[in-house]
Amino acid sequence: MFSEVSLISFEMCLPIEEHALTVMTWRNDPTTLSMSFHRGPKLWETFWPEFQETYFLNPPELHPVFALLEGRRIGFLKFNPVPHPLGLPRLTVDISINIAPAFRAKGLGRKVIAASLEHLRTRGVGSVFAEVLAHNEASIKSFTAVGFMPIGTSDKLNPDTRETDHVHQFVAELAAGVGGADGGSSRDAKT
Numbered sequence: 001m002f003s004e005v006s007l008i009s010f011e012m013c014l015p016i017e018e019h020a021l022t023v024m025t026w027r028n029d030p031t032t033l034s035m036s037f038h039r040g041p042k043l044w045e046t047f048w049p050e051f052q053e054t055y056f057l058n059p060p061e062l063h064p065v066f067a068l069l070e071g072r073r074i075g076f077l078k079f080n081p082v083p084h085p086l087g088l089p090r091l092t093v094d095i096s097i098n099i100a101p102a103f104r105a106k107g108l109g110r111k112v113i114a115a116s117l118e119h120l121r122t123r124g125v126g127s128v129f130a131e132v133l134a135h136n137e138a139s140i141k142s143f144t145a146v147g148f149m150p151i152g153t154s155d156k157l158n159p160d161t162r163e164t165d166h167v168h169q170f171v172a173e174l175a176a177g178v179g180g181a182d183g184g185s186s187r188d189a190k191t
C-alpha cells in the first residue's frame with residue numbers, strides 16, 4: 001500500500017477566498033450533499049464567513065488540507081478533536097473527507113484516507129474517528145479498506161430534514177510516533 005499512498009501529498013488549506021471557493025464547490029456537489037448530515041447547499045455570502053471563522057480554530061497541525069495527486073488538488077479533509085469513542089486517553093480526531101467529484105470512484109478515496117492517517121500520526125494523533133451515513137457505501141468501503149474498525153451504529157435526528165439518519169461509526173488506531181501527543185502510551189492502550 002505504501003507505494004500507492006506515497007503518490008498522495010497534502011497542501012495546507014488557508015483562509016483565503018480561492019480555497020473557500022474550491023471547498024464550497026465540492027461541498028455543493030449533489031452526491032456530497034446527499035451523503036452529508038447538513039444537506040442544504042452552501043451559499044457564498046454565508047459560507048465565506050463560516051469558512052474563515054470556523055475552519056481554522058484548531059491548532060495549525062490539525063488545520064484542514066487539500067489532498068494532492070501529482071500536485072493536483074483531488075480532495076479536501078477536515079479534522080476535529082473529539083473524545084475517543086471508547087474512552088481511550090489519546091488525541092483523537094474526527095475526520096471528514098470529500099474527494100473532488102471528477103476524481104471519485106477511481107480508487108483514490110482509500111489512498112487519500114490512508115495517507116491522511118500518516119499525516120495525522122506524525123502530528124501526534126493517536127486515533128481517528130469517522131461517522132458515515134449508512135447508505136454511503138463508497139465511504140464505508142474506503143474507511144474499512146484502510147483499517148478502520150466498525151465500533152457501532154447510531155440513529156441521529158437530523159435537524160435539517162427532521163428524519164432519522166442511520167450512522168455507522170469507525171475508529172482507526174494509529175501506531176504511536178516518536179514524540180506523539182500521547183507519549184507512546186497508545187501502544188499499551190490498544191485493544
Ligand SMILES: CC(C)(COP(=O)(O)OP(=O)(O)OC[C@H]1O[C@@H](n2cnc3c(N)ncnc32)[C@H](O)[C@@H]1OP(=O)(O)O)[C@@H](O)C(=O)NCCC(=O)NCCS
Pocket residue numbers: 031032035096097098099100103104105106107108109110111131132133136137138139140141142145
Ligand atoms: C466517499 C469517498 C471519499 C470515496 O472515495 P472514492 O475515491 O470515490 O472511492 P474509491 O474509488 O476508493 O472506492 C471505494 C469503494 O467504494 C466503491 N464505490 C465507489 N463509488 C461508489 C458508489 N457511488 N456507490 C457504491 N460504491 C462505490 C468502489 O467500487 C470501491 O469498492 P471496493 O472496495 O469493493 O473496490 C468519495 O466518493 C467522496 O468524497 N464522496 C462524497 C463525499 C462523501 O461521501 N464523503 C464521506 C462522508 S463520511
